Amino acid sequence: MQLLPQRSLPLALGALVLALSVGARGGDTPDRWWAPGEGRVLPAVLDYDNANGTLRTLVVGGPLKTKGHPFFEPLGPNGRACVTCHQPADAMSLSVASAQRQWERTGGKDPLFAAIDGSNCPTLPQQKRESHSLLLERGLFRIERPWPVRSFNGKPVTPDFTIEVVRDPNGCNSGVYGPAAGRISVYRRPRPVANMKYLLAVGFPYDPKQGYALPLDPDDGKPQSGNLMADNRAGNLRLQMEDAGSSHLGMLKRLTPAQRKRLQDFELRVFTAMQVSKAGGAVDSGGAKAGPARLRDSAPGALGSIGEPVWSEFKGWESIPPEEAARLTPEQLAFRQSVARGAKVFRDKTFLITDTAGINSRIGFGNPVRNSCVFCHNMSQMGNDVAPGQVDLGTTTLPFADPWADLPLFKVTCTGRPHPHYGRVIYTYDPGFALTSGKCADVGKITLQSMRGLSARAPYFSNGLAKDLRGVVDYYERRYSIGYTEQEKQDLVNLMSVL
Template identity: 70%
Template structure:
């Protein structure tokens, strides 16, 4: 109990120190809990710039050509029987995503009555007693929303795809893959983190005319005929914002019909203008000073889709922090130097990447292949993948995944050729991209996450298995046996905390 109390006091001290430094620097700091949370139909003004405190410093959310009145706007308006709006799961203070901490706070403040906890996907399963906290444990403890996928998989027209694997339920702690649910009923429930709807021009940018991971041309948007980036959703089931909205309106918002074209156009306009990134670091200094070019303003005004190995190296915007700037405290100078070192480790420390579908197969860069973090996190200013980002890092597939007894476990049996890295039988908590393609070779592939605003939206990875940024580094260390020193691990954490 004493250790817990000390940790809470320490976190509070950091946030207060950051807030004080921000005010001295002339930066406005956002209000606390009640004002930070956006409820549907609040009628508030979405400001052109607003700051929100978090354990890593202060996040800034920009709206280009803002401010914007939200009354009557479809992103902020309650729809459907649950009373949810898009903003319910895409909160500005959480970098337009949803943190587990915010979910816990809403449960405590509303006694579990907030629309966030709607039975369909805000609980572990709709059949559980909804008034009990335990029925919402995955959202409250791990920041996970239930995603119900059809089985067999379906193409964009809703026609079944003949899968080359069978799927069986081995473990079902949520009871949502058995009874009236489950593969035998045409439904599979997996649990994932809400992806942020900020900085979307980077996620939608098409960096290649083909998918180098598959050796195939990019799929085309059936509406516009243009190539789709493949970086929008965790399992690649929707390649455009319109397709994503249709998916969300019929599931998360529980609408009986899709949004109309006018509403979708207004949402796309809003989401295309929102940029979010850390503005003040944990040491209390701005990330766009001292020669650095961090912060959301740089994101808003930079060209998307640039490959770091060709243009400006990834995270080189922090190179200037290698040398201390005048007026910094020793703590600030040391923190900045650590961030600069972390950027170099991210780019330059190579390791052997093995048995990772989407990298080592199907067309393959070799198995293993030696490279660094920027092999996949290669887009300048953003750190996501310029190419379509479906990769199996092992976050959901055994034997690489961490133990996650709170999640379902599926046994995949390949009916055709065995998986190139796992063989004929695979155990996974989330088949990922395979639920979209029906291909055994895609089991466990997940679209790479964007790397901005990380401090505001813990936990991490699609299944929330990393509770903090150190957990992200530790997972990669275990998975690929990289050999990071303790200093390198802390430098990487500090780097990610300022993005």
């Protein structure tokens, strides 16, 4: 069993560079890590540097006094608060660099590394670094899902598949854990708690991937977006908060209505995106119109194909006037042109999408279907899916997933109709949405990721398989044989670095 992959050294060096960068901001500058219960004031505008530039977080109606606020105070016995895993410097998610930095600073004592999910398994010796390798190397938290499946509103679902454990490198899918004990452990990245109005937006009344009208919010009776969580197990913020409170925070009591109200109010007021690119300058300058203020001020839920094209915020950088170009360094000019090209590649470079549930089945687009990145990343300003975004890119499921010896491997056997692409037997690290829907056809489907603030929160994909932005492009190239040129790959990386 390999508990300390060889990638740890470069990542640790990255964390060191990051720490030096923070230190360079001045000794009196508050630390970039927001610890629970500090009582700091969250400014209305908060900037943090990262390797690609400056991330800006806006709090509408801010500043916010965090003392006593349920997002920032520990609510359970493990000492964690929501902010522990949703850090402002990390685009309200958590980068692996931050996790490593906290390990070094606290000797692994930070509540971030709580045994319940900040270690590979609570049964492992918690003082050892290797017991937390999935968090420290790929930013993964343990997510425990019930078996048999319960849907997002707690309703039991009879699954049309069985699940067996093929490999359990961490011990959290056997013994008191695992399907036989009713507790399946999978490992996932935390999703950003920001730009929430886009993730909650509903564009159309139907879920074309599932073939039904959208499910209704049990609280207000309105259609649900289906874009909050990786496996869509929580359809609204209340359910998400309660899920997180009882699991990640270890709360013994339920959140009070007042706490829920404050949490929801805060989460709807936070917007985050890159504001300044190190290579290209401010992303709302020179004709570009990106950055968090644009996110804050735009209407959510618009389909790029019939409205404002996705990433057209950078159209102004497609043809930079000579007088503007003269004010830029050659490197800045080249970078801005690259970002603009990247936006066009994202929208216009088509390729054959094959054997991908949620796209090629059952929706009826055909298998294969020719399209581009915006086929799924179709919402203006955000690049998430206007429809509920459960798609199987193969990131968690064989044969498409990269080999990971330190993740559990499950054998799923369809008892009804076979999976439209994998057949009757499927090997997966994470069944994803199938652990909510109970449908074999949904094995491996993961809700599309949010695309804002990427520079602040590597690694990427739900299981952290891409350690950097180039890794994201490379995965798609491997998966779909797109034929990106080297220039196109770099243009896409540059685009994603400024979102």
